[in-house]
Amino acid sequence: EKNKRYEADIWTEVAKYLDGKDLARLGMTNRWFHRLIMEDSIWKYACLRDLQVPPPRHVSFTWKQLYKSAFDGSHAYCFRQQEKHIGEQPIGGFVLETPSVLLTEKLVLPKKLPKPEGNPERTIQTFGTCVLTNVRTGIWLAGTISPALHPFSFQGLRIRTICSWSDAPSATSTPAKVWDRAKKHTPILPVSTKAPPGFTSNHCDLIRSPFFYYYFFLHAGTMQVLDARHVELFLEEGYRNGSWEYEDIGIHRIEKPSDTATGGIFEIKYLTSPCTAGNHHSHLYLSPIFCNGRNGKRAAAAAAAGVGGVIGVLDVKSWIGQPSDWQPKARLCLHAVAVNTNLQPNEGLQVKFQAMRSRGADGEVVSIRISQQLI
Template identity: 35%
Template sequence: MGKAISLLRPPQLPREDEAGMMELRKRPRTPRVDPDFVSSPPPPPPRKRARKQAAPTKPKEAAGPAKRQPPTKRPRRPAVGIGCPVAGLHRVTCSRQPPLRTSTRVLFRPRRPFNWYEPDMWTEVAKHLCGFDLLRLSFTCRWFRRLLADDSIWRYAFFRDLDLSDANPRIHRPFYRSWRRLYFAAFDGTHAYSLCQSGEHRSSWRIGSFLLDSPQMLLMGKLPVPRWLPPDPEDLQLGVAMMGACKLHNARPGIWITDMHVMRCPKCNLNSCRGNMQILDARHSELFLEEAYWDQTWEYEELGEHFQDEEVADAFCAIINAKHLASPSTAVVLSKSWAGKRDDLLTKQCASATGAAIHTNLQSNAGLVSQFEAMRDTARDGQIVSVRISQVLL
């Protein structure tokens, strides 16, 4: 209410005492100069450059013969496109396209085109091919023929297919022969009875291979392992007759391949006879490359026979590297843990890095006879290159 009354009042005139009063204003202060500060003189004005004067023109000489003008280039014709009948492809132009310019400042440069004929790549591919596939590949062209002529590829395939480790290459080195020939001598399907007695041969299969790093080899016609054998090599026949085992001291070191053969019973000539003779055959890997073997200069000689006149439950024979008789791999072969059950009459086999063995459960019988044979190399100090253990029921 009070505010409304004050707004309605008329404006009042100023008083006389207030009109005579002096108006107070702020006095301007003079700028102080610091004696320690010396200001630099102002910069001089920039100088103006003189304009370049035009060069004096030479007087024109008398008009001489007119110079020949260079020929003018004809304009290029537009490129004519050729339509492609294949869907999804761009048309091709007849004009020559300029090459693409590649800058040297580019960090990533284009790769070289893929080379199908890369020796390192095909050498690695060859490790996964069998010998007959390698042979077919070498027939495709000369480049593959030269590549697969390297013995290192065939050496790798040889040890791979025989399931052997190439730990000591000095022992595995063949005598004056290539690994390619050695591979096909082991895997071309040829066996010990391909040359002779082929009519009596019924079946065969590969057991495995083992390494013989010493000239000592143990042949066994039954278990357990004999604790004593005649020390004289001339008494092999005595050891076979008494213990059913013999120890050879002049076997050729190297890689030995073992096969299992089933022959017809030699006691009768009847075709209806179901009697079989099982044979464990072991040969040096280079035997089939010897000419003396194929011309039958080398023949098997009998080492002895072992008779078991009583009933035998099973037939067992083994060929072991005598130097590693106490090794774990030999213990696996001699443990018969791999043999079948008593009612299983199929032949079982086992091979390791130090030997091989076969085992067969037998029906009721009157006994078993085991025959030991060996083949010697007459040209190299009579080294033994092949052994054979034959077993047949009485």
């Protein structure tokens, strides 16, 4: 009996170094491993390790359920409006210790933060920021959502020349090759962007010309969405049955050229307490999906040194890239997350702030979205 307990302890430690898929495979080996892997402490360790967050005070579901919800690739459009979605780029996990957060469309914050009791719609229209209260505390997951493109139409796409015909796909190219080449020359679209529904050879002529090769970018569709949700959201019955819906907090229309599309979520406590901005509890890194080169190394060095915190997210020069770098970037710390995309010449942006509450208007905020549309 003592040896069996010893073996269980050894395998419990081994399991701490396995990811979710390997844990599932180990549990299928035999009944003994299945019982071992069913221990919730193993999944708790794996979940906190992979999200790089401290344990919350309380969770309403098992850690195995939370791990699956966080890492099985699920996103908001898995449960509704699937036709409006292409893919999600996960950023990572962050923690809210208090129920008040600042939502912003820019990373240069006003000297005086909006009052929690103020009108969020008015502060969004005036400053592009608002304070959201009664937010559910605990672990949150952040990502960017790539919206689906509608079938080609001149109303939904803006066409511009980018290179000579010599670099264009031939007239006999398959739709897949045409789409891949177009995507290559369209920095505003994520690499994972799939062709819109119904994209066939009949549509290829829209991005071909005898003299020029054209590229496109979203004109009237959503270009960038920062999506954040409580780790338990997808397990809640109210969300799964559709009774919880997103509500508009406010809309800010910027009718002038915009250099960037930015969205950020910050825990108010760490914006108003300077001593916490760089303490040894800070946790800072660039999402591996978005970082590369010197910025990624700089973020890794900052994380290793234990500095940065919320202030690290606001240090925009260290991570948003050069103006000619149009790839989306994201920065994450323990109590904040932000995304940024440098834009090509445009006529302005419309920024929408949305929140989902549990159990009606007085419920806790369980999901937040900040989305930008090109005007």
